[in-house]
Amino acid sequence: MADPSSYRPRPGEIPDSPGVYRFRDEHRRVIYVGKAKSLRQRLSSYFQDITGLHPRTATMVTTAASVEWTVVATEVEALQLEYSWIKEYDPRFNVKYRDDKSYPSLAVTMNEEFPRVQVLRGAKRRGVRYFGPYAHAWAIRETVDLLLRVFPVRTCSAGVFKRAHAIGRPCLLGYIEKCSAPCTGRVSPEEHRALAEEFCDFMAGRTGAYLRRLEAEMGEAAEALEYERAGRLRDDIEALRRAMEKNAVVLADATDADLIALAEDELEAAVQIFHVRGGRVRGQRGWVTDRVENVTTGELVESALQQLYGEETGESVPREVLVPALPEPAEPLTDWLTERRGSAVSLRVPQRGDKRDLMTTVERNAQQALVLHKTKRASDLTTRSRALEEIAENLGLDSAPLRIECFDISHLQGDDVVASMVVFEDGLARKSEYRRFQIKSFAGQDDVRAMHEVVSRRFRRYLRERERTGEWAVEEETDDAFAAPVEDDGRPKRFAYPPQLVVVDGGQPQVAAARRALDELGIDDVAVCGLAKRLEEVWLPAEEDPVILPRTSEGLYLLQRVRDEAHRFAIRYQRGKRSQSIRKGPLDAIPGLGETRKKALLKHFGSVKRLRAATVEEISEVPGIGRRTAETVAAALAGQAPAAPAVNTATGEIVED
Numbered sequence: 139m140a141d142p143s144s145y146r147p148r149p150g151e152i153p154d155s156p157g158v159y160r161f162r163d164e165h166r167r168v169i170y171v172g173k174a175k176s177l178r179q180r181l182s183s184y185f186q187d188i189t190g191l192h193p194r195t196a197t198m199v200t201t202a203a204s205v206e207w208t209v210v211a212t213e214v215e216a217l218q219l220e221y222s223w224i225k226e227y228d229p230r231f232n233v234k235y236r237d238d239k240s241y242p243s244l245a246v247t248m249n250e251e252f253p254r255v256q257v258l259r260g261a262k263r264r265g266v267r268y269f270g271p272y273a274h275a276w277a278i279r280e281t282v283d284l285l286l287r288v289f290p291v292r293t294c295s296a297g298v299f300k301r302a303h304a305i306g307r308p309c310l311l312g313y314i315e316k317c318s319a320p321c322t323g324r325v326s327p328e329e330h331r332a333l334a335e336e337f338c339d340f341m342a343g344r345t346g347a348y349l350r351r352l353e354a355e356m357g358e359a360a361e362a363l364e365y366e367r368a369g370r371l372r373d374d375i376e377a378l379r380r381a382m383e384k385n386a387v388v389l390a391d392a393t394d395a396d397l398i399a400l401a402e403d404e405l406e407a408a409v410q411i412f413h414v415r416g417g418r419v420r421g422q423r424g425w426v427t428d429r430v431e432n433v434t435t436g437e438l439v440e441s442a443l444q445q446l447y448g449e450e451t452g453e454s455v456p457r458e459v460l461v462p463a464l465p466e467p468a469e470p471l472t473d474w475l476t477e478r479r480g481s482a483v484s485l486r487v488p489q490r491g492d493k494r495d496l497m498t499t500v501e502r503n504a505q506q507a508l509v510l511h512k513t514k515r516a517s518d519l520t521t522r523s524r525a526l527e528e529i530a531e532n533l534g535l536d537s538a539p540l541r542i543e544c545f546d547i548s549h550l551q552g553d554d555v556v557a558s559m560v561v562f563e564d565g566l567a568r569k570s571e572y573r574r575f576q577i578k579s580f581a582g583q584d585d586v587r588a589m590h591e592v593v594s595r596r597f598r599r600y601l602r603e604r605e606r607t608g609e610w611a612v613e614e615e616t617d618d619a620f621a622a623p624v625e626d627d628g629r630p631k632r633f634a635y636p637p638q639l640v641v642v643d644g645g646q647p648q649v650a651a652a653r654r655a656l657d658e659l660g661i662d663d664v665a666v667c668g669l670a671k672r673l674e675e676v677w678l679p680a681e682e683d684p685v686i687l688p689r690t691s692e693g694l695y696l697l698q699r700v701r702d703e704a705h706r707f708a709i710r711y712q713r714g715k716r717s718q719s720i721r722k723g724p725l726d727a728i729p730g731l732g733e734t735r736k737k738a739l740l741k742h743f744g745s746v747k748r749l750r751a752a753t754v755e756e757i758s759e760v761p762g763i764g765r766r767t768a769e770t771v772a773a774a775l776a777g778q779a780p781a782a783p784a785v786n787t788a789t790g791e792i793v794e795d
Contacts, residue, residue, distance in 0.1 A: 141200075142184065142185050142188065142199045142200065142202075143185070144203075145202070145203055145204045145205060146185045147181065147205065152177050152178040152181050152182070152207070153177055153178065153207075153209055154176050154177070154178040154179075155176070155177060155209050156173075156174065156175055156176070156177070156209070156210055156211070156212060156213050156215070156216045157173070157174060157177040157207050157208055157209040157210055157216060158171065158172070158173045158174075158207065158208050158210065158216050158219045158220050158223065159171070159172055159173075159174065159177060159180070159181060159205060159206065159207040159208075160205070160206050160207070160223065160227075160229075161198065161199070161202035161204070161205050161229075161231075162202060162203060162204045162205070162206070163201055163202055163203050164203040166204075167227075168223070168227035168229050169198065169201060169202060169229050169230050169231050170198055170202070170229050170230075170231040170232060171220055171223045171224050171227065171229050171232055172220065173213070173216040173217060173219070173220040174216070175213055175216075175467070177207050177209070181205065181207070184199050184205075185199075188200070194231070197231075198231045201231075212470070213467075213469075213470035213473075214470050214473045214474050214477065216470070217444070217470050217471060217474045218474065220444075221444045221448050224444070225448065230689070232441075233407075233427050233433060233437070233438060233441040242257050242258065242259050242278060243257070243258055243259070243268045243269060243278075243421070244256075244257065244268070244269040244278045244281070244282065244341065245257070245258040245266050245267065245268050245269075246266065246267040246269075246291070246334055246337065246338055246341075247265070247266050248265055248266065248267050248331075248334065248335075248338070249263075249264065249265025249266060251327055252292050252299070252320045252321075252327060252330050252331075253291065253292070253330070253331060253334035254291070254292050254293060254294070255282055255286075255291050255292070255293050255334075255337065256293065257278050257279065262449060267338050268454070269338075269341045269342070269420060269421070283316075284377045285337065285340065285341075285377070286311070286316040286317070287315075287316060287373070287374060287377045288352075288374045288377060289333050289334075289336055289337040289340070290311075290315060290316055290317050290318040290333065291317070291318070291330070291333050291334050291337050292317055292318070292320060292321075292330070293311065293317065294309060294311070294317070294321075299321050302319075302321040302322065303321045303322065306322055307322065308321060308322050308324070309321075312324070318330055318333060336348070341420075342415060342416070342453070349375060352371055352374060352375050353375060355371055356368050356371035356372055356375065359371060393414060393417055393457075393458060393493075394414065394415050394416065394456045394457050394458065395414045395456050395457070395458035395459065395460055395493075396411060396412070396413055396414070396446070396456050396458075396459050396460070397411070397412045397414065397460045397488075397493075397496055397497055397500045398410070398411050398439065398442055398443070398446075398459070398460065398461050398462070398500070399462055399497060399500035399501040399503070399504045400435060400438055400439065400442075400462055400501075400504055401501070401504035401505040401507065401508040402435070402438065402508075403508070406426060406427065406428055406508065406511070406512070407426070407427050407438055407508075408424060408425070408426045408427075408504050408505075408507045408508035408511060409424060409425045409426075409427075409438070409442045409504060410422070410423075410424045410500050410501075410503045410504040410507055411423050411424065411442075411446065411500075412496070412499075412500050412503075413456075414456075414496075415456075422503075424503070424504070424507045425442070425445070426507070426508070426511050427441075428689060428690070434463070434465075435462060435463040436463045436464055436465035436466055437465055439461045439462065439463055439464070439465060440465040440471055443459070443461075443471060443475070447475060447478055450478060451478050451479070451480070452479065452480060453479070455475055455478050455479035455483060456479075456483070457479075457481075457482070457483060457484065458483070458484045458486075459475065459483060459484070459485045459486075460486065460487070460488050460493060460497060461485065461486075461487060462487065462497070462501070463487065464485065464486070464487060468485060471485060472484075472485045521692055522564060522565030522566070522692075522696070523538075523565075524692050524693075525565055525691075525692035525693045525695065525696040526538035526539060526540070526564075526565060526693075526696070527693075528687070528691055528692055528693030528694075529639070529693040529696065529697065531693075532676070532685050532687055532693060533639070533665060533667055533676070533678065533685065535638070535639070535665055537638070538638075539637070539638040539639035539665070540563060540564055540638060541561065541562070541563050541635065541636075541637040541638055541639075542561070542562045542563075542637055542638070542639045542640075542641060542700055543559055543560070543561050543562075543596075543637040543639075543640050543641070544559070544560050544562075544640075544641040544642070544643065544700045544701055544703070544704040545557060545558065545559050545589060545592055545593060545596075545640070545641070545642050545643065545652070545704060546558050546642075546643040546701070546704040546705050546707070546708040547577075547585045547588045547589055547592070547643070547644075547708065548705075548708035548709055548711070548712040549577075549583065549588075549712065550712065554712055555576075555577040555588055556574060556575065556576055556577065556708060556711045556712045557574065557575040557576075557577060557588060557589075557592040557708060558572070558573070558574050558575075558704050558705075558707040558708035558711060559572065559573040559574070559575070559592070559596060559704070560572050560700065560703045560704045560707055561637070562696075562699075562700050562703075565696055567703060572707055573596070574707065574708070574711045575592050575595065575596075577591060577592070579591060585644065585647075585648060586647045586648060586650075586651045587651070589642055589644065589648045589651045589652055589655075590651040590652070590654060590655045591655075593640065593642075593651070593652045593655040593656065594655040594658070594659065597636075597655070597656060597659050597661055597664075598659060600636055601659060601661075636661075636663075636664055637664060638664065638665065639664070639665045639666075639667065640652055640656075640664055640665070640666045640667075641666075641667055641668065641669060641697060641700055641701060641704075642666070642667075642668045642669075643668070643669065643671075643701050643704055643705060644668050644669075644670060645668055645670040645675070645677050645684075646668070646677050648668050649666055649667065649668035649677045649678065649679055650679060650680075652666050652668075653666045653679040653680075666678075666679055667685075667697075669697050669698065669701045670684070671701075674687075674689075674694065674698065676694075676697065724746050724750075724774075724775060725739065725740075725746065725771075727774065728770060728771055728774045729770070730767065730770065731767070731770075731771065734762065735762055735763060735767070738760050738761060738762055738763065739757070739760055739763065739771070742759075742760045746775070749771070749775065750775040750776070752772070753772070754768045754769055754772050755768075757771055757772060
């Protein structure tokens with residue numbers, strides 16, 4: 139890891155003007171590309187005290203070995219240059235959206251003599267009109283099949299077209315009048331191109347005028363007693379309306395807009411895009427990205443727009459782009475979009491009305507896409523196996539850790555200290571075996587001491603249950619060190635099945651505390667590691683330097699999921715304890731007074747105020763309340779704190795007299 143001060147530019151070298159900068163590693167590979175309104179201010183922020191940087195930014199500057207920059211005239215030029223460099227260098231620390239699948243589009247090859255309608259995927263070609271993308275190819279084919287009745291444009295491949303031209307006989311579509319058969323000279327190239335342009339106009343949303351024209355022609359044919367022609371026009375109109383019904387009207391004012399929504403967590407972000415043309419949803423697509431740097435929602439939006447419109451020009455860029463948040467500043471991005479379209483583009487956040495409602499729908503799709511992505515990644519057997527193998531290899535384990543237990547400590551400024559234990563088996567959560575602990579032996583912000591206590595309690599219970607049964611659930615002639623004592627029905631006892639790996643949420647101190655707890659109990663066949671949130675480093679006992687797993691590592695992703703699940707479970711328990719303490723009344727603080735006795739006292743006296751005014755003799759008259767308990771209640775309510783109960787430090791339980 140490099141020291142950022144070793145390549146920090148000298149004072150005065152960095153210009154105070156717009157530009158684009160690149161960080162390179164020791165092998166001269168570009169690892170990050172960024173733009174700035176002021177290069178001096180932006181680059182200076184990277185060379186402050188490393189402890190004040192965001193963890194991912196700190197990782198980037200310590201991975202880099204040099205920095206260089208290019209000055210440009212305006213922020214729009216900086217945006218364009220940043221996009222081209224990101225595309226050229228593919229830097230590892232930049233946000234890179236990746237398609238969660240390949241989306242098909244409806245394409246019309248207007249660059250050919252006889253334009254062809256087809257389904258295309260992948261990069262866009264020059265001279266081809268695209269519509270979509272669509273979620274499924276069959277949806278495109280159904281729409282095209284309806285429209286070919288009205289716009290009989292060629293759909294055949296070049297080979298089929300040449301063969302039909304050579305033999306002078308059209309294909310089946312030509313015979314059933316779903317192709318104008320330009321291959322046999324039935325229509326001229328000009329007439330066929332006019333059909334293709336009408337097809338494109340209809341797909342672009344200009345449907346109303348065309349339908350009105352067909353309705354007028356149908357009326358004229360009926361008045362002229364040309365009933366067969368009027369019937370054909372009637373069927374054409376019905377086919378066009380069925381094709382239009384496949385795209386629901388979502389905006390009544392026939393708006394052309396793209397709506398972009400994000401769903402994000404600490405590790406990944408998903409983006410969903412709805413393409414609305416003529417007030418109808420014409421296409422949808424989505425991306426997922428790893429959050430490899432500290433970026434805001436506005437910066438994620440900017441990256442998404444760069445990828446979405448970086449290769450687009452003209453009407454492919456809509457008049458209106460609706461986003462969940464605007465980057466700071468938004469003017470350069472708006473100017474860049476306007477330049478690519480050739481006319482004004484509105485970039486804004488919808489606040490109310492139909493557009494806000496539609497944005498809510500897009501946001502819901504983004505949330506579902508992120509959940510689906512995480513579910514697929516977690517449930518894939520091959521991916522889970524690779525993750526466990528990577529963990530074993532990087533931590534020096536003899537075999538893959540099929541059972542992982544993770545511990546986390548949570549408290550509110552030292553109050554209500556609790557801990558959680560989550561279990562993952564074969565890379566999947568086993569929620570039925572989750573456990574939670576209440577730390578009673580001490581109070582305060584001492585996560586290390588709490589971690590030692592929790593790990594000790596968990597494995598002391600494991601040893602006690604193993605000794606109690608005195609038998610192992612192992613087959614003959616086996617040497618299974620992790621076999622567990624079982625109940626009569628064959629299921630393992632609680633806490634009786636040890637993990638191969640213990641993960642703690644924290645760094646070197648927490649790892650040392652967990653290892654010390656195991657050593658004190660004589661357990662030497664369970665590995666321990668810690669995952670520190672700051673730089674996502676993996677710490678091992680007695681190691682001065684952490685293990686750094688690649689950001690794309692499935693092993694790191696699994697450890698992060700385990701750690702985050704333990705954190706979630708601990709936070710949930712701690713918040714529950716906190717809410718209980720907030721709701722506590724004067725009787726809740728009295729030791730030895732359970733729910734039944736509290737209800738009896740309140741029922742007898744009617745309120746705490748009357749109970750506080752009662753004498754010891756009056757309190758002892760309540761059924762179930764003895765003389766000693768009455769004295770304790772009276773002393774507590776009178777403001778005289780009763781003696782603190784004794785606490786068993788090994789179990790954390792109150793010792794009753």
